[in-house]
Structures are given as structure tokens and as C-alpha cells.
Amino acid sequence: MHVLPTLESQRNALEKCTFCPKLCRSACPVSNAETRETLTPWGKMSLAYFTGHGDVPLDASHTDPAWACTGCKACTHACDHQNDVATTLYEARAAIMAKGQNPIGAARVVKNFDKHAERTRQAVAELGVHGSVRRDAATNLLTGCSYARATPREAKDAIFATSQLVGEPVSLAENCCGLPLLMAGAQEAFKAQAEKLAAELHGRKRLIVLDPGCAVALKVHYPKFGIKLPAEVEVFVELAASHVGRLKPLDNLPDERVRYHDPCQLGRGLGIYEAPRLVLSRLLGRPPDEFDYRREKAACSGAGGLLPSTMPDVAKRIAKTRVAEHEEGGGGKIVTACASSLLSFRATAVEPVEDIATWVAKGLGA
Ligand code: SF4
Ligand code: SF4
Incomplete structure (x- = not known):
């Protein structure tokens, strides 16, 4: 070589x-x-x-x-x-x-990362949810930059739900985990960003992570770069599943299919398949509908690996194919558990697309 x-x-x-x-x-x-x-x-x-x-x-x-x-x-x-x-x-x-x-798209991600990180900090600072956030709280929630910047409603649902589940307000991590830099190929810059987030999280007793891409970064990639965190990383949907008995089944659900899409990083990345199905089954009063390709064989939404930056047209075609499969299966609502998938489906779908954080928040009385 x-x-x-x-x-x-x-x-x-x-x-x-x-x-x-x-x-x-x-x-x-x-x-x-x-x-x-x-x-x-x-x-x-x-x-x-x-x-x-x-x-x-x-x-x-x-x-x-x-x-x-x-x-x-x-x-x-x-x-x-x-x-x-x-x-x-x-x-x-x-x-x-x-x-x-x-590629130009990857270079752009690296060049603009400082602006991205600053916008993420600002977006997180604006995510206050009354009674659910306290700056010095021992439990920290990392929503991830895509949730904070592009889907703040779902980020707020996750903040409310996490606070309810842990029984106290949570603090919010303002630093991006750095994953876009790793995916671009800028490993030194990724390590420096990871060190910033680890320093921010110093002293926290619990770390809850909403976005599975961030969770993979913290659980899988950080150890390879020698980055130590002050507590084990807990994934939001697993936290919700561990308290499933506290979720109130939802009333007045419309008579339509509710199909769960396995995000790649949550499924094949972290091996989490049961937790979201347990949560949705509880809230729906029945198991969610499924894609033909699901769990370990689930098909990608096209939103990962910086593909939307390096090959945007291909990324869109992949998302459209998933939505077409959903429509061929009878349509209805898609529920997923990853901000990137949520955004890519929303950009193409006529069908409603929701995040599991919203469902958990509703089950906790939001
Ligand atoms: S099956 Fe695919 S991933 Fe496995 S060795 Fe062959 S080309 Fe590589
Ligand atoms: S996008 Fe293709 S090459 Fe990359 S991990 Fe998925 S299947 Fe493998």
C-alpha cells in the first residue's frame, strides 16, 4: 500500500x-x-x-x-x-x-464544519422545554445536530420524554459529535471535535443519545480514537423501551397503517431492533406494520455516510425507492428513529413521516 x-x-x-x-x-x-x-x-x-x-x-x-x-x-x-x-x-x-x-461535497463538509458546529450550539440553546432542561443536570441528552437544527419539534419531544423517563430535568449537549468529519475523511478534526464533546460531558452521570448515528460515533468510533466518556451511552429508544409500562396506549389513532423503518445505524449499527417495536406495539395496541425488508435486512434511506452531500441525486433516489415500497405495501404513516432518515423521507414523501420520539412523548402525556 x-x-x-x-x-x-x-x-x-x-x-x-x-x-x-x-x-x-x-x-x-x-x-x-x-x-x-x-x-x-x-x-x-x-x-x-x-x-x-x-x-x-x-x-x-x-x-x-x-x-x-x-x-x-x-x-x-x-x-x-x-x-x-x-x-x-x-x-x-x-x-x-x-x-x-x-469529492467537492466532502471538502465542503470539512470547510463548513466550524459554522455547522456553531449553528448546532445555537440550535440546542434554543431547544428549551419548560421544566425539562437544567444546565447542570446530571443526566445529559445529546440530541444530535440533525435533530437540533432540522427537526427541532422532534428534538423537543425527545427532551420532554427523556426528562419524564429519568424523573428529572436533563442537560443538553451543545457540541456536535463530529461524525460528519469522520465520514468526510478528516480523522484528526473528528478526534478534536470528539474531545470537545467529551470535555463538555465531563462529570455527567448519565448520557442519553437520541440520534443513532451519534450513538454509533460515541459507542463504536470514540473508543478507536481513545476518547473516554464519563458514563455508558444509553440510546433513547432503549431507555423508552425499558420503561414501556409507563407509556399510555394512544387513543383515537387514525385507521391507517403505521410502518416502522429500521434506521441502518440503529439496526445493523447497534443491533437494536426490538426496542422500537416494543414501544410502538405498546402505543398502537398492536405491532407496527413492516417493510418487506426489515430488521437485519432493512433497506437504507440513503441519508447516511454523507451521501446527501457527495451524491445528492442518488441519495434522493434511494429515499424515493423506500417510500415507493411503503406505498406499495398500503401506505399510511412511516415512523422511524433517526433524524437523517426522517428528513430524507420527508423530502420525498407525500405520506406522513414521524419520529419515534414524538410517539414516546405522546405516550408520556405530551
Ligand atoms: S460479499 Fe461483498 S463485502 Fe463480502 S467480500 Fe464479497 S464484495 Fe466484499
Ligand atoms: S452503501 Fe453499499 S457499500 Fe456502503 S455499507 Fe451500504 S451496502 Fe455496503
Whole structure:
């Protein structure tokens, strides 16, 4: 790997894909939406491998495919080796970016990150929910920047619900977890941002995380960068499920389907499939409707891995495909548990799309 030497640690994963008969090819939402061989998991991994080896030039046509991944891990689930393509491609992004090569969308994310972080701080500061927030509270809620900035109503529902569930007001983390930087390929900047959030959380006794992307960052990526947090990370929907008996079944529900969409980071990322179904079953008085592809086989919304920044049209097509599957299954409401999925579905859907935080808040009397 003389061209991209930091990829030496990923050699095993890269070689598995490069010499594989592409058994996972039908699993990838990106190559399903944009049918190019280079966008299959095999294509993306092979190009990273060949670029690292110096077999192909270090130019955009050979390196940009490393960013054509939502991080959904559908290929990993379909792979006999459980090969971790998403994580390997994040490493490839970092190695390629270190050589000064990256797609415009990823460069823009890095360039604008300080503004993004400041806007996130401002948005969180405006999320006050009467009686539910106290700056020095021992329990901290990290809503995530997408909830705070783009879906404040759902963020407020989560604040109210968390405060009710833990029995006291919560403090709110104002720093972004840094995940956009990691997905762009800026690992040093990601580590610096992670250290800022860890410093902000110092002394807290409980850490609740709403967005599964942030939860994966804190639980999976932070330890790899040596970032220590003051308490175990609890995921909001699991907290709600652990108090399911306190949720009041909802009255006057409209007679329509309510279909749960498994967010990739919550499902394949953290292995959480039962908690949201338990919560929705309690609130609905029956199990939620399901997509044909669900749980470990759930299909991606197209919103992860910075795809909306690097390949916005492909990301939209992926979301539209999921909404079309929902409509073919009888339509109704989609409920999900991830701000990015919520936003991408809302951008395409005529059907209503809601977040599980809203349902939990209603079940607690909001
Ligand atoms: S992820 Fe697994 S199945 Fe897919 S190309 Fe790589 S080794 Fe083959
Ligand atoms: S993680 Fe998802 S988007 Fe990325 S290569 Fe695998 S299937 Fe495709």
C-alpha cells in the first residue's frame, strides 16, 4: 500500500472484497440506485485497494467511489465473511483525503464544519422545554445536530420524554459529535471535535443519545480514537423501551397503517431492533406494520455516510425507492428513529413521516 500507506491496516478487508465474486452486490442501495459496477461494494473496495497499491492513478475517477457509501452495512450483513466495507471505506476516505484528493461535497463538509458546529450550539440553546432542561443536570441528552437544527419539534419531544423517563430535568449537549468529519475523511478534526464533546460531558452521570448515528460515533468510533466518556451511552429508544409500562396506549389513532423503518445505524449499527417495536406495539395496541425488508435486512434511506452531500441525486433516489415500497405495501404513516432518515423521507414523501420520539412523548402525556 505504498501510495496510501495508512490503508495497510485494512489490507485484509480490502483483499477479501477485491478477490470476491461480489456476493453482496444486490444489497447495496447506492449501486442499486446508480447501476455502475464501480459503485458496488466490490467496486468501491477494489478501487481503494488498487489506488493504495499504485495500480491506478490517484484521481477523482478512482477515489470518489470511496464516498459512494451510506455506511448502511447491508453488504456486511450479506457477506459470508461479514466484511466491514463501510468502516474500511471510511479509512480509505481518510487515506485519500490525506493525499489532497476528495469529492467537492466532502471538502465542503470539512470547510463548513466550524459554522455547522456553531449553528448546532445555537440550535440546542434554543431547544428549551419548560421544566425539562437544567444546565447542570446530571443526566445529559445529546440530541444530535440533525435533530437540533432540522427537526427541532422532534428534538423537543425527545427532551420532554427523556426528562419524564429519568424523573428529572436533563442537560443538553451543545457540541456536535463530529461524525460528519469522520465520514468526510478528516480523522484528526473528528478526534478534536470528539474531545470537545467529551470535555463538555465531563462529570455527567448519565448520557442519553437520541440520534443513532451519534450513538454509533460515541459507542463504536470514540473508543478507536481513545476518547473516554464519563458514563455508558444509553440510546433513547432503549431507555423508552425499558420503561414501556409507563407509556399510555394512544387513543383515537387514525385507521391507517403505521410502518416502522429500521434506521441502518440503529439496526445493523447497534443491533437494536426490538426496542422500537416494543414501544410502538405498546402505543398502537398492536405491532407496527413492516417493510418487506426489515430488521437485519432493512433497506437504507440513503441519508447516511454523507451521501446527501457527495451524491445528492442518488441519495434522493434511494429515499424515493423506500417510500415507493411503503406505498406499495398500503401506505399510511412511516415512523422511524433517526433524524437523517426522517428528513430524507420527508423530502420525498407525500405520506406522513414521524419520529419515534414524538410517539414516546405522546405516550408520556405530551
Ligand atoms: S463485502 Fe463480502 S460479499 Fe461483498 S464484495 Fe466484499 S467480500 Fe464479497
Ligand atoms: S455499507 Fe451500504 S452503501 Fe456502503 S457499500 Fe455496503 S451496502 Fe453499499
